[in-house]
């Protein structure tokens with residue numbers, strides 16, 4: 841006698857779709873389970889987030905330093921750059937501004953004039 845094999849019916853925990861089989865046909869969740877972050881996944885996500893923050897800070901620093909040099913050349917003709925730089929300098933905490941000025945004096949003053957004169 842032939843017995844009919846019935847697949848187990850599931851309810852997806854993510855989207856509440858009823859289905860049978862391994863993957864939810866609506867959202868693709870395996871066995872209808874929500875995805876959970878494992879320990880290694882969490883560390884990778886955290887490292888990617890921290891890398892993004894460091895990269896963004898570096899890009900903002902480059903943009904600010906470029907604007908600072910643009911504002912310093914041209915005898916006050918670059919008024920927009922001067923306004924942006926002065927408002928950022930007012931917003932920055934004193935220790936950050938002091939560290940930037942020291943970094944500018946020791947490293948950037950050698951690099952940026954060469955870059956500006958080349959272009």
Ligand SMILES: [Zn+2]
Pocket residue numbers: 852853854855856857864865866867868869872
């Ligand atoms: Zn689903």
